[in-house]
Amino acid sequence: MTDAAELRVRTRKLxxxxxxxxxxxxxxLRARFDAGLAWVHYPVGLGGLDxxxxxxxxxxxxxxxxxxxxNDPRKIGIGLGMAAPxxxxxxxxxxxxxxxxxxxxxxxxxxxxxxxxxAGSDLAALATRAVRDGDDWVVDGQKVWTSSAHTARWAILxxxxxxDAPKHRGITYFVCDMTDPGVEVRPLRQITGEAEFNEVFLTxxxxxxxxxxxxxxxxxxxAQTTLMNERVSIGGxxxxxxxxxxxxxxxxxxxxxxxxxxALHRRLLDLWVDAEVARLSGERLRQQLVAGRPGPEGSxxxxxxxxxxxxxxxxxxxxxxxxxxxxxxWEMRRPELVDFTGRDxxxxxxxxxxxxxxxxxxxxxxxxxxxxxxxxxxxxxxDKDVAWKDLAR
Amino acid sequence: xxxxxxxxxxxxxxxxxxxxxxxxxxxxxxLTDRAGPQAVLGRIExxxxxxxxxxxxxxxxxxxxxxxxxxxxxxxxASHREAAVVLEELxxxxxxxxxxxxxxxATETLLxxxxxxxxxxxxxxxxxxxxxxxxxxxxxxxxxxxxLPLAEPVAAVADATAADVFLVLRADGLYAVPADEATVERQxxxxxxRPLAVVxxxxxxxxxxxxxxxxxxxxxxxxxxxxxxxxxxQLGLAEWCLEETVRYTRERHQFNRPVGSFQALKHRMAQLWxxxxxxxxxARAAADALATGSADAPLIVAVAQAYCSKVAVRAAxxxxxxxxxxxxxxxxxxxxxxxxxxxxxxxxxxxxxxxDTIAALVGLEPPS
Numbered sequence: 001m002t003d004a005a006e007l008r009v010r011t012r013k014l015x016x017x018x019x020x021x022x023x024x025x026x027x028x029l030r031a032r033f034d035a036g037l038a039w040v041h042y043p044v045g046l047g048g049l050d051x052x053x054x055x056x057x058x059x060x061x062x063x064x065x066x067x068x069x070x071n072d073p074r075k076i077g078i079g080l081g082m083a084a085p086x087x088x089x090x091x092x093x094x095x096x097x098x099x100x101x102x103x104x105x106x107x108x109x110x111x112x113x114x115x116x117x118x119a120g121s122d123l124a125a126l127a128t129r130a131v132r133d134g135d136d137w138v139v140d141g142q143k144v145w146t147s148s149a150h151t152a153r154w155a156i157l158x159x160x161x162x163x164d165a166p167k168h169r170g171i172t173y174f175v176c177d178m179t180d181p182g183v184e185v186r187p188l189r190q191i192t193g194e195a196e197f198n199e200v201f202l203t204x205x206x207x208x209x210x211x212x213x214x215x216x217x218x219x220x221x222x223a224q225t226t227l228m229n230e231r232v233s234i235g236g237x238x239x240x241x242x243x244x245x246x247x248x249x250x251x252x253x254x255x256x257x258x259x260x261x262x263a264l265h266r267r268l269l270d271l272w273v274d275a276e277v278a279r280l281s282g283e284r285l286r287q288q289l290v291a292g293r294p295g296p297e298g299s300x301x302x303x304x305x306x307x308x309x310x311x312x313x314x315x316x317x318x319x320x321x322x323x324x325x326x327x328x329x330w331e332m333r334r335p336e337l338v339d340f341t342g343r344d345x346x347x348x349x350x351x352x353x354x355x356x357x358x359x360x361x362x363x364x365x366x367x368x369x370x371x372x373x374x375x376x377x378x379x380x381x382x383d384k385d386v387a388w389k390d391l392a393r
Numbered sequence: 394x395x396x397x398x399x400x401x402x403x404x405x406x407x408x409x410x411x412x413x414x415x416x417x418x419x420x421x422x423x424l425t426d427r428a429g430p431q432a433v434l435g436r437i438e439x440x441x442x443x444x445x446x447x448x449x450x451x452x453x454x455x456x457x458x459x460x461x462x463x464x465x466x467x468x469x470x471a472s473h474r475e476a477a478v479v480l481e482e483l484x485x486x487x488x489x490x491x492x493x494x495x496x497x498x499a500t501e502t503l504l505x506x507x508x509x510x511x512x513x514x515x516x517x518x519x520x521x522x523x524x525x526x527x528x529x530x531x532x533x534x535x536x537x538x539x540x541l542p543l544a545e546p547v548a549a550v551a552d553a554t555a556a557d558v559f560l561v562l563r564a565d566g567l568y569a570v571p572a573d574e575a576t577v578e579r580q581x582x583x584x585x586x587r588p589l590a591v592v593x594x595x596x597x598x599x600x601x602x603x604x605x606x607x608x609x610x611x612x613x614x615x616x617x618x619x620x621x622x623x624x625x626x627q628l629g630l631a632e633w634c635l636e637e638t639v640r641y642t643r644e645r646h647q648f649n650r651p652v653g654s655f656q657a658l659k660h661r662m663a664q665l666w667x668x669x670x671x672x673x674x675x676a677r678a679a680a681d682a683l684a685t686g687s688a689d690a691p692l693i694v695a696v697a698q699a700y701c702s703k704v705a706v707r708a709a710x711x712x713x714x715x716x717x718x719x720x721x722x723x724x725x726x727x728x729x730x731x732x733x734x735x736x737x738x739x740x741x742x743x744x745x746x747x748x749d750t751i752a753a754l755v756g757l758e759p760p761s
Binding site for chain 1: 405406407408635639642643650651653654655656659660662663664666667670671672673674675677678696699700745748751752755756757758759760761
């Protein structure tokens with residue numbers, strides 16, 4: 001079993017052989033991957049050492065102390081958090097060897113082709129078709145809310161391969177080449193004025209069968225790997241008091257006494273308390289994870305932060321008065337990174353509207369809490385055992 | 394954030410230890426056996442809602458009365474973390490017992506004076522052993538930073554009818570006054586599980602335990618611990634309300650379905666669960682901050698009270714509403730939880746009062 005001491009030895013060896021100061025960034029990251037220090041819980045030969053996941057912090061700390069470059073995980077979050085675990089769990093050996101190294105190093109960006117205009121909360125109703133043609137599949141359809149599609153080399157894609165089966169059973173999971181001539185990416189402008197996301201039109205896109213992950217018709221189950229890892233990859237770090245959006249509102253309150261009213265004071269204090277409690281809840285969740293006792297509280301955090309961000313930013317715009325009437329700029333931009341607390345209060349107010357929609361709407365998440373955590377009975381459903389082609393659309 | 398106004402953070406342990414889990418199991422077993430909803434309902438309109446012998450079992454036999462008291466002073470040498478777990482269970486069962494008043498507020502009040510005064514140390518040992526019940530003679534609504542001392546007679550003193558001794562803050566110090574030297578007039582409380590009374594102790598009666606400055610600090614310390622641990626009582630109460638509501642709405646059928654399958658109801662219960670996640674983190678934070686003597690404790694206690702008092706009331710109100718007609722009856726225990734939650738909202742300082750404390754501590758001042 002690989003322990004912390006051995007990881008330190010291996011990390012120092014990597015640093016000795018590839019001094020960060022004199023090594024090209026990409027070369028260093030490739031060497032780190034090949035040394036098994038990329039994600040230590042991955043298998044040997046695929047960037048890891050089959051070590052406990054918790055030991056990654058040992059490696060990261062050593063490398064950070066030595067000033068080594070990292071793979072800028074914020075920019076390749078979909079690849080690291082969603083594509084990689086799915087490729088690892090369901091890909092063939094060839095697929096794993098082909099994709100994981102450039103994914104982790106960041107040489108190849110990934111995106112996720114899941115949501116569709118007609119399949120949001122009801123993702124399993126998706127209509128993008130994949131039809132077998134010799135050794136290939138031919139894909140036609142439209143995807144939406146795709147971040148990084150305009151920079152991505154590869155995509156994880158779910159498509160309908162059997163319209164006669166009930167919706168959950170006729171889906172297959174693929175790796176899609178974003179340079180295929182049938183892939184057209186268009187920016188999707190959102191209420192903030194900018195375009196973080198894209199619409200992706202797929203017309204006669206050819207995918208070799210070798211790039212299928214999991215069995216034909218088993219794509220829904222494979223997608224659960226992706227979506228479960230989406231939740232795990234969120235959070236983890238300690239947040240200081242007033243570390244989130246509340247810090248912005250509190251600072252404005254402190255620095256600009258002329259804006260204060262009694263009614264806003266009460267609302268600010270209500271939200272300050274809620275934000276501090278949400279922070280403590282996140283800290284408690286972190287302690288549970290560290291202790292190896294994860295609870296269902298993780299699903300609470302996204303819901304709590306969505307509501308909080310919306311309420312706090314709404315308060316902030318109101319507090320700003322005349323200034324709240326203004327907006328930074330409406331020019332259509334394509335931000336590389338999204339910072340929910342970045343830019344001005346108006347932007348925060350508008351962007352946070354997405355927090356209760358993206359990654360599962362708050363309404364769907366409340367259903368999940370009610371049914372999976374509290375054990376309440378599901379609503380009666382009429383869509384589970386009906387052929388997909390016969391569903392209302 | 395501004396480093397100058399926000400107190401430095403301490404790393405807080407927000408989990409439950411195995412010892413705490415064991416203590417919880419022991420307390421829950423005792424209360425389930427001896428103080429179930431029907432037992433409580435059967436007593437609340439009698440002269441005493443307290444189940445006979447239950448205090449001895451909890452305070453002396455389990456040793457819960459001495460959790461805050463060092464062993465050398467006759468206690469268990471545990472901490473607020475363990476006492477908080479006891480209060481979670483007492484909140485769950487809405488048990489009439491003078492635990493918060495005697496084993497937390499009065500006991501904590503005596504901790505500092507016991508180092509200086511033999512009389513205080515002797516009384517503290519009696520409390521820690523569960524042999525004596527002492528109650529601080531202040532209204533239940535008194536916040537940790539309230540104006541002190543208060544004029545007699547003192548109304549709305551909680552658990553006064555169970556007290557053997559009153560701790561009385563006077564201009565010249567803290568006094569212990571035997572209950573039989575005081576006048577105790579019962580009031581009709583909203584929450585029948587926590588009796589209230591008007592207490593009068595004659596000037597000069599009792600034994601002085603501390604001088605004026607030490608007395609004031611001691612009382613504030615007692616009230617702060619009480620407010621912080623009240624959050625755990627509120628957490629336990631809210632947890633019971635949610636569990637009971639989930640259980641009932643899974644069984645109750647209308648329109649040929651369990652009513653708990655309707656999204657309109659499920660979302661309300663899921664929202665309560667979210668509130669409970671927060672309440673647990675806040676209550677644990679308060680207990681741990683008190684246990685470690687954190688400089689942050691006054692702020693975290695205020696946060697826990699401002700949050701948990703609201704959650705307990707909402708949980709109890711939802712419990713009544715989602716139970717439908719049965720929730721409105723005297724027979725169903727939901728009203729015990731509702732009345733306790735509503736009283737707890739006022740106890741040891743209202744949410745608004747605690748918010749004012751927060752505003753002052755973190756520099757979010759009101760308009761001038």
